[in-house]
Amino acid sequence: MQEDFLHYVWQHQYFDKIDLRTTDGQLVTVLKPGYRNADAGPDFLTARLQLDDVEWNGAVEIHLKASDWHRHQHQTDPKYDQVVLHVVLEADQPVQRLDGSIVPALALASRIAPDLLRAYHNLLEEPTSALPCAPQLQMVPEITRTSMVERALLERVELKASVVSDLHQRLTNDWEATAYHTLATAFGFQKNSEPLARLAKALPLAVIRRHRHDLLQLEALVFGQAGFLEEAGASVEDEYTAALRREFNFLRHKYSLHGTALAAHEWNFLRLRPANFPTVRLAQLAAVLHVRPALFDAMLTAADLPTLTKFFQVPTSTYWREHYRPGVAGKVPGFGKSSIHLLITNVVVPLRVAYARHTGQAELVESAVALLSLLPAEHNHITDDYAALGFQHRSSADSQGLLALHRAYCTPRRCLHCAVGSRIMQRNLVTR
Incomplete structure (x- = not known):
């Protein structure tokens, strides 16, 4: 199991909350799980929790084992002094903040629905060469697939544009x-x-x-x-x-x-x-x-x-x-035209997006990305695999989106960050 799974479970509160208690017996009420932190520091920030009769506002840290807290040296990092709850799969030992105070721990191993765990393992262990969720795609609406490809496309374009922006800065x-x-x-x-x-x-x-x-x-x-x-x-x-x-x-x-x-x-x-x-x-x-x-x-x-x-x-x-x-x-x-189309995709579009971000011209971002929908689809073994599974593949915008989906989500098995994988998990969830 990857730690991402516990992040997903906590973020969506997909666990049994009946008589929810910390390892030392405090009754836990989750008022707000907090928001995912993409930077250094605790995993979830600005969480609101009630432990017994006391309301706490702070951060939540997620680990598979409580002992990972010490393995990651959080006990010496002041950023983790704001943690009010340590959410773990297995509470194998108590952990402390920098001042030595104990961080309350919540163990979820017995509170996660077996069907949810099964769906998660099915995604990660699927050996298909195209994408892990291929056998379960029929339960995902086309609009979910399409919107995820569009999201992956925008992420890919932004990533290329950020490379251009960094280069622009280095070149004075x-x-x-x-x-x-x-x-x-x-x-x-x-x-x-x-x-x-x-x-x-x-x-x-x-x-x-x-x-x-x-x-x-x-x-x-x-x-x-x-x-x-x-x-x-x-x-x-x-x-x-x-x-x-x-x-x-x-x-x-x-x-x-x-x-x-x-x-x-x-x-x-x-x-x-x-x-x-x-x-x-x-x-x-x-x-x-x-x-x-x-x-x-x-x-x-x-x-x-x-x-x-x-x-x-x-x-x-x-x-x-x-x-x-x-x-x-x-x-x-x-x-050849195919080479020219690749240059438009990999040079013109990222340049325009980087310039638009630099000058604050949001409309230029939209027009730059729209260029990709005017270019013909690229064909390779990756895009062909996804097209065979029913993903739309009509233009370079689709090709770029599928390549981004494959490289950023499917290959590294980041299914829980993907709208398609998340929808499959939700369909397999047994409400408790």
Whole structure:
């Protein structure tokens, strides 16, 4: 059993309250269970309880065993002096506050309905690969499922926006630099996001701005700092690669870029189709930086989806339409719509939400999230599993919501925090 289960039981008061008493015999009346504390300190704050004839206002701490109080060192933490009731499954020992006073304990092991415990264990022990509650989904109304996916979507968008906000703060509140770093990272498309994020640090926007008008120089900076020009040797040497190397050797001296470049071996090519090679993505990023001088303003103000799509539909240089790596020839397809849709999802929407939060424009949050409903649904084994179980999957908004539900709730078995899991628990509850 996880401690979350006791949190759930206490929050909803799903236990037998007839002749409810502490371990030392005090009669307990719960006037208000308190609210969940997401920060450090006791689990529930501003609770109102009556012990015998005395009313107490304070905090409630939850543990599976009372001895966990000492294991977590709460007896030395003044934040826990406000605890007026210690709710536990098993009261294996008395516990004290910082001043040595005993904290009243309430043991719930014999007061939780067996059907509720059974429903909880069924959720946590279900081996299905999609989601724990799959065998019991038929008892959950569609509106509950839909609203939970929407909630998970908003949480996912907010999480991505908070990453952008943190980046914005680190970049001294420069939105253009924030857009550049966010865009560069997203061009890694998961497999190469980490090295592309480091490349953005190794190649400052100020340097790019000075050379964005010259695509050869811009590509020299991008591929040179990425380490691919050092990789190119005599066996793969061609005229264009040689020109890139000459430009980069001059520019890295000019801007003191020595020691900041990545190495070619830090990029991932394994199990990627050539069209997704990091070298191809770098060429596409360079093309966008060359043609679009104001990244943030354009992504913020684009009025509709076609305008945003056009923003990313920039042709690469002739060389990179015919080469996958320096000196390695091959016909390279153009930037696909699916890739553009991912950039809108992972760059434009989080940027807009972060900016909206920063400036207090709530309406911009709604319009940013609404963009996702205009994009086609993403298809992978996760979203397909949920669609097969009856979840709606019509747009990218649904896809993002399902991915968030899977990663934040189903995989870690956080069923009691999910509206679907909570509804199943309620249906299995035997009122006592």
